[in-house]
Amino acid sequence: MDIPPPSTYTQAEAYAPMEAAAAEAVAALPDFPGFEWRLWSELPCSHNGVIDPNYVEVEIEYRFTLPDSGTPLVRQTYVEVLREFWSGLGYQILRDEPVHVPDRLDHNLYARREDGIGLWYWVAGYTVLRIQSGAVPISDPADIEYVPPSGGIRPGSKYDKVGKYFPEGIPEQEAVAPFESPDSYEDSL
Amino acid sequence: MAGADVFAMDPDEVHKSVEILFEIEAEVDRATAAVADANAAASGPLTAAGTALGPALEAAGEWWRVQRAGGFCGLVGNTGEYLAACAQEAVEVDDYNSGTFASLAGELYPDRPNAGASSRPDW
Amino acid sequence: MSEMTWQQLRDLDCGAVRALGDSWKTYVDGMLDHTARLRTDVIEGHLGVENYESDTATQVREQIGLTADRFEDDLSDYATTRIATSLHEAADAFEAEQGELKELVPLIESHDFDIEGPQSEYDVNLSGGLHQAILTLNPPQWLCDMVGIKKPDGFWDWDTLKSLFSSVDLYGTAIGLAGQYQDWLRAVMARAHDADDDAAAALKEMRENPSGLPPHLGATYDDLIDDYKDALSSEVADEARAIADGTSGMSPEQVNQWWEGLSDAEREALIAEHPEWVGPVDGIPTEARDTANRTLLDNRIDSLDDQIAAKERTLAGLDPESDAYERVKQDLDNLKGDRKDLSELQAIITDEDGNPAMSDKAGEQHYLLGFDTEGSGQAIVAVGNPDTADHVNTLVPGTTTALAGIGGSINRADTMSLDAQNAAPGDANATVMWLGYDAPDTIFPEAMQKRWADGAAEDLENFTRGLTATGQEGANHTLTGHSYGTTVIGHAATQRGVDADNLVFVASPGVGTDTASALGVDEQNVWATTNSLDPIQLTPEFLHGNNPIDDDFGGNTFHSDTGAWNDNNHSTYWQDTNQVGRDSIAYIATGNRPQ
Numbered sequence: 001m002d003i004p005p006p007s008t009y010t011q012a013e014a015y016a017p018m019e020a021a022a023a024e025a026v027a028a029l030p031d032f033p034g035f036e037w038r039l040w041s042e043l044p045c046s047h048n049g050v051i052d053p054n055y056v057e058v059e060i061e062y063r064f065t066l067p068d069s070g071t072p073l074v075r076q077t078y079v080e081v082l083r084e085f086w087s088g089l090g091y092q093i094l095r096d097e098p099v100h101v102p103d104r105l106d107h108n109l110y111a112r113r114e115d116g117i118g119l120w121y122w123v124a125g126y127t128v129l130r131i132q133s134g135a136v137p138i139s140d141p142a143d144i145e146y147v148p149p150s151g152g153i154r155p156g157s158k159y160d161k162v163g164k165y166f167p168e169g170i171p172e173q174e175a176v177a178p179f180e181s182p183d184s185y186e187d188s189l
Numbered sequence: 190m191a192g193a194d195v196f197a198m199d200p201d202e203v204h205k206s207v208e209i210l211f212e213i214e215a216e217v218d219r220a221t222a223a224v225a226d227a228n229a230a231a232s233g234p235l236t237a238a239g240t241a242l243g244p245a246l247e248a249a250g251e252w253w254r255v256q257r258a259g260g261f262c263g264l265v266g267n268t269g270e271y272l273a274a275c276a277q278e279a280v281e282v283d284d285y286n287s288g289t290f291a292s293l294a295g296e297l298y299p300d301r302p303n304a305g306a307s308s309r310p311d312w
Numbered sequence: 313m314s315e316m317t318w319q320q321l322r323d324l325d326c327g328a329v330r331a332l333g334d335s336w337k338t339y340v341d342g343m344l345d346h347t348a349r350l351r352t353d354v355i356e357g358h359l360g361v362e363n364y365e366s367d368t369a370t371q372v373r374e375q376i377g378l379t380a381d382r383f384e385d386d387l388s389d390y391a392t393t394r395i396a397t398s399l400h401e402a403a404d405a406f407e408a409e410q411g412e413l414k415e416l417v418p419l420i421e422s423h424d425f426d427i428e429g430p431q432s433e434y435d436v437n438l439s440g441g442l443h444q445a446i447l448t449l450n451p452p453q454w455l456c457d458m459v460g461i462k463k464p465d466g467f468w469d470w471d472t473l474k475s476l477f478s479s480v481d482l483y484g485t486a487i488g489l490a491g492q493y494q495d496w497l498r499a500v501m502a503r504a505h506d507a508d509d510d511a512a513a514a515l516k517e518m519r520e521n522p523s524g525l526p527p528h529l530g531a532t533y534d535d536l537i538d539d540y541k542d543a544l545s546s547e548v549a550d551e552a553r554a555i556a557d558g559t560s561g562m563s564p565e566q567v568n569q570w571w572e573g574l575s576d577a578e579r580e581a582l583i584a585e586h587p588e589w590v591g592p593v594d595g596i597p598t599e600a601r602d603t604a605n606r607t608l609l610d611n612r613i614d615s616l617d618d619q620i621a622a623k624e625r626t627l628a629g630l631d632p633e634s635d636a637y638e639r640v641k642q643d644l645d646n647l648k649g650d651r652k653d654l655s656e657l658q659a660i661i662t663d664e665d666g667n668p669a670m671s672d673k674a675g676e677q678h679y680l681l682g683f684d685t686e687g688s689g690q691a692i693v694a695v696g697n698p699d700t701a702d703h704v705n706t707l708v709p710g711t712t713t714a715l716a717g718i719g720g721s722i723n724r725a726d727t728m729s730l731d732a733q734n735a736a737p738g739d740a741n742a743t744v745m746w747l748g749y750d751a752p753d754t755i756f757p758e759a760m761q762k763r764w765a766d767g768a769a770e771d772l773e774n775f776t777r778g779l780t781a782t783g784q785e786g787a788n789h790t791l792t793g794h795s796y797g798t799t800v801i802g803h804a805a806t807q808r809g810v811d812a813d814n815l816v817f818v819a820s821p822g823v824g825t826d827t828a829s830a831l832g833v834d835e836q837n838v839w840a841t842t843n844s845l846d847p848i849q850l851t852p853e854f855l856h857g858n859n860p861i862d863d864d865f866g867g868n869t870f871h872s873d874t875g876a877w878n879d880n881n882h883s884t885y886w887q888d889t890n891q892v893g894r895d896s897i898a899y900i901a902t903g904n905r906p907q
Contacts, residue, residue, distance in 0.1 A: 039673065039730075041672055041673045041726075041727075041730075042723070043723060043724075043727060044719075044720035044723055044724070046720070051717050051720035053717070061730075063734070066737050066738075069737075099895070099899070099906055100906065101735075101899055101904040101905070101906060102904055102905070104904075106895075108895060122734065122895060124734045124735050124895070124898075125733075125734060125735055125736050125737040125738075126733065126734040126737050128734055164672060196364075196365070196366045196368070196369070197364070197365040197366065198363065198364050198365070198366075198369070199362075199363040199364070202358040202359070202360075202363035202364065203358070203359065203363065203364055205358040206353075206354045206357075206358040206359040206364075209349065209350075209353050209354055209358065210350075210354065210376075213346045213349065213350065216346060217343060217346055220339060220342055220343065221339075223339075224335055224336060224339040227332060227335050228332060228336075228395075231328055231329065231332040234324075234325065234328070235324075235329070238316055238320040238321075238323070238324050239314070239315040239316040239317060239320050240314055240315075240316050240320075240324075240508050240512075241313055241314045241315075241508050241509050241511075241512035242314075242329075242398075242402055242508050242511045242512050242515075244512075245511070245512035245513075245515040245516050246395075246399070246512075246515060248515070248516075248519060249394070249395055249515040249518060249519060250395075252518075252519045253390060253391065253395070256522065257383075257386045257390060257391075257522070258343075258383075258386075260525045261379065261382070261383040261386070261525075263528065264375075264379040264382075264525065264526060264528060265350075265376075265379060267528040267529055267530070268372065268375055268376055268379065268529060271372070271529040271530075272359075272372065275368075275372075279368075281368060282368060282371055282372070282375075282529045282530070282533045282534070283530070283531060283532065283533050283534050284531075285529050285530050285533075286530055286531065287530070
């Protein structure tokens, strides 16, 4: 096979369902403290060792603040909730294992949906929720539309790290937030 | 004091400078000989062990003793000798030769630690 | 050339070598007291202006100052940087390899193997006794255990017959183990000889190209002193040129000491006037290299623009049907290709205001540590400053990596940095994408050849030593290879030695040795991963040695999931379904070894 299997989405089409997956997960989390930031990024896709310029992997990372990353709620309860939640939605749990590192018990929970979108909840020093697209055909940057963040991050704030996709500025929109929130929770915790 | 340019000079102070220069010359010579000896002693076993470092180290130690520390000592001694001669009879740096100092050496610096240094050839 | 045997290395008194280095340093300190005294007690004291004033007096004070300056420079450049540091580096290197021998030789002897052959190509063979034991169906217990048979204890009993039937396995197993010990021993001696030769070269070069001394007071002094001052003004430049040319014989640590010994003005002048002597040099701090390399990159792009314009003018005057036209056209295309590649590199590391750009993910500054357009092109780019980092992970990419499309590899480094931040909050980390070698362009035949790795070994050794020299004391260094990059790391580690706390081999075709023990890094800190569908693991052992994911290689393995492109997963380690590989690499690189 010289090309990857057909993907459900193009790059530009992937952001909306990926963000919806993040919002869906956030909505399932009790006593949600809010995320510190959101980051949109890409990873190269390669085949036979050669980077294929026609494909890209989109990754969206939501990160908790450092204090929140250390709480039992985020480190344990959320793992249990997400495991149940994603399983209940029929997502395939591909990895669910603790990681013993010095002075810390981390955890990896990874689920994949039928449409190829992956969800990775990594409990580490910082705890992050990562939404991954898999290999998708690359899109013209102009076709990528802004999708407001979940988890209480103010759209367009410095904690909404999507600026490189919107050099002309981020459209004025309301966040898809579970509650009104400041730019960041960093200073209030 | 007569000379090529007009000197304001305190001969006693110049002599004190000369003494310090000769002390440094002798001290550096002595300490260098000690480290060079230690170097030569350590390079022997390294050479016997088939290392490339052993011979290179021995050569480096000797080079340092003769060329670099030795060069420094020569310069310090030479300057001391010039100043000693200059304190007696003004002489420009280009006109100086070690013979001028040699005739003064025994009289002015009988205790110069680095005995025989004044016999070094002019450079 | 080093001709040390393994026995001579084993018996060497490294403590004496180190003590001699200490003696030189103590000597230097004492000598500096004397030069200080020349200044305070003579120039500014008894021979001060109030006691001795005239043009001649000024000249004499200047002569004493020049003499002190020269000796201080000599003490720094020669006695300290060259002699003492060479001794310390050699002692450390010899002692490390002695430690390996202390572990290895008893293993060889206890398995009844013999060491044979010349110093650098030792063979480890089965002894006559071991041959006989196998042939007489009386193999030693350790060999029976490895093959999985019971040691025969009777004549023509069942176990003896099994031993007979297993003789091929017995031989193969014994020869395989001897081969691993042979790799290990050869690597130990290769590194020891390399360290020995490097130290000797540093001392030899010192003697062969010394700085001049001030002239003595006496005849022709006035003429000679001007020549001396002229030479003095170009001395730093001469040293910098020799270092950049690789003719100084100095190690990266020695280069760093030399650099730190320069005045701020000298360093700034070198960066501004001769960036080509600063940018590529291992041992010079990252900030300085980055500044110099950015200048070089700008200059190179400007130069390419000029060359392209000139070629276009030439082309316009040629008959499109002529051979000359084709040749010039080809040259023009090559120049345009280089221009495009360098512009892309520049766009990654520079923001819209022309300042150093922050990386997209980790938010760390990009530092340009080197680039070249020769061959497939090279680039060394750090995400985060390795000089200030607690953890430095150097990624060595593999087959088909080139300057063209270098953004993908820098992106991987950025991803690794982000992962490291998450794994170790509060720690400073940097990830370096080191394409400091001409990587194979094809899997077959180029990646089957070891010459690319051999060609990179010394450069990678120097790069890792440079990171140690310029970095934080006790920083955690990891070398992560991908694909053929693992082979590069293996060759550097076994032939030259690398300064790394951890080695990580991702999707390796083999690292040029059959055993992790030969790598000169604690075997517990050697890691390998290859996902189960990656065809790289099918690379035959005779090409690059035992695969590091194999049990008998030693070290550790960690899991990588298969990727989405299930027919070939060779390069999916940083993609979506390989999160296991990503977090494991982050844990290792931040000193959080998974337990």
